[in-house]
Amino acid sequence: MGGRRVALLEVDGLTVHFPVRKGLLRQVAGLIHAVDDVTFAVDAAEVVGLVGESGCGKSTLARTIVGLERPTAGKIRFAGQTVADQTRRQSLAYRRRVQMVFQDPVDSLNPRKSIFRTLRRPLAIHHIVPPSEYEREAARLLETVGLTPAARLLQRYPHQFSGGQRQRVGIARALAVRPDLLIADEPVSALDISIRAQILKLLKQLQAELSLAYLFITHDLGVVRSLAERVLVMYLGQIVEEAETDDLFDHPRHPYTIALQCSSPEPDPLRARRLDKAVLVGDLPSPTNPPHGCRFRTRCPIAQAICETDPPWLPISPGHFSRCHFASELDPGAVQAALRNQPVGVQTA
Numbered sequence: 001m002g003g004r005r006v007a008l009l010e011v012d013g014l015t016v017h018f019p020v021r022k023g024l025l026r027q028v029a030g031l032i033h034a035v036d037d038v039t040f041a042v043d044a045a046e047v048v049g050l051v052g053e054s055g056c057g058k059s060t061l062a063r064t065i066v067g068l069e070r071p072t073a074g075k076i077r078f079a080g081q082t083v084a085d086q087t088r089r090q091s092l093a094y095r096r097r098v099q100m101v102f103q104d105p106v107d108s109l110n111p112r113k114s115i116f117r118t119l120r121r122p123l124a125i126h127h128i129v130p131p132s133e134y135e136r137e138a139a140r141l142l143e144t145v146g147l148t149p150a151a152r153l154l155q156r157y158p159h160q161f162s163g164g165q166r167q168r169v170g171i172a173r174a175l176a177v178r179p180d181l182l183i184a185d186e187p188v189s190a191l192d193i194s195i196r197a198q199i200l201k202l203l204k205q206l207q208a209e210l211s212l213a214y215l216f217i218t219h220d221l222g223v224v225r226s227l228a229e230r231v232l233v234m235y236l237g238q239i240v241e242e243a244e245t246d247d248l249f250d251h252p253r254h255p256y257t258i259a260l261q262c263s264s265p266e267p268d269p270l271r272a273r274r275l276d277k278a279v280l281v282g283d284l285p286s287p288t289n290p291p292h293g294c295r296f297r298t299r300c301p302i303a304q305a306i307c308e309t310d311p312p313w314l315p316i317s318p319g320h321f322s323r324c325h326f327a328s329e330l331d332p333g334a335v336q337a338a339l340r341n342q343p344v345g346v347q348t349a
Helices: 058-065 088-097 115-125 131-144 163-175 193-210 221-227 245-250 255-263 269-274 332-341
Strands: 007-022 027-043 047-051 073-078 098-101 181-185 213-218 230-235 238-244 314-317 320-322
Touching: 007 058, 007 213, 027 058, 027 073, 027 213, 027 238, 047 058, 047 221, 058 098, 058 181, 058 213, 088 098, 098 163, 115 131, 115 163, 131 163, 163 193, 193 213, 193 221, 213 221, 221 245, 230 245, 230 255, 238 245, 238 255, 255 332
Parallel strands: 047 213, 047 230, 098 181, 181 213
Antiparallel strands: 007 027, 007 073, 230 238, 238 320, 314 320
């Protein structure tokens, strides 16, 4: 996907399909195309945003990178080493260097374990500090994520914390093994707006202080613009556009990216009332039977006959790529107008 510096994480042609089983014999009746031929890279200490609607494959992609799902095809390389070829020791080292912060801290934290036991486990598995230092290190981790007084909080359980505090514990657990890459899967979407701002500020601070690389997954373009250096736009299992953050927002070159920008909430209520918002109509197609050719064509307001063929991955400018037949000549204003003129509930062919 274009000229890159030496990357920390490289994802090459990654494909993840899940079988659909039916009947008493649970025979395979089809495939869910969760991720299809995805290629991108994340550099050391870089923040890359991954955006798209719910159901487009973002979480499956993240879970596959950290080893919670098995890829159907493609390769994942970390620091030049292919993950699938790793020995047991190398695999353990990879899991230490790549950590994940999950969307819902209620589900990701064991309600039967105290915060100290939650933080102690990764310290012990990866031999981060000697056993005599577990409690001190656990307290340090809580202080790092802004939870004080740490010594008193270590013996509490997840239900004794607020949602924002639980998410801080989840971040502390990920940081316990001193990773190089943090994959954050919608880490603020389940939180109130005020708490969301605090967690985002914390993530920014940690990234700067610890030189962490982030793959930040969200459907909120405002969050991405404030945090990411580069953005990947995902639709129905495929990356459809990639660019530096300012370039993507100022010069989008895929109709889906434009539609996402148009549907993004406007924080100023007075300005929101004045705007003639363009809305993307129709539902995301089923991943068991994705459209042939351009996958966005069934909802695209400017789709033409050529869109029934696979669009190329077109270079627009250095570091900016789009999977659209019309990317080089796309007029964002015309796409917005076409979106406004679409009858609600009617999809294009």
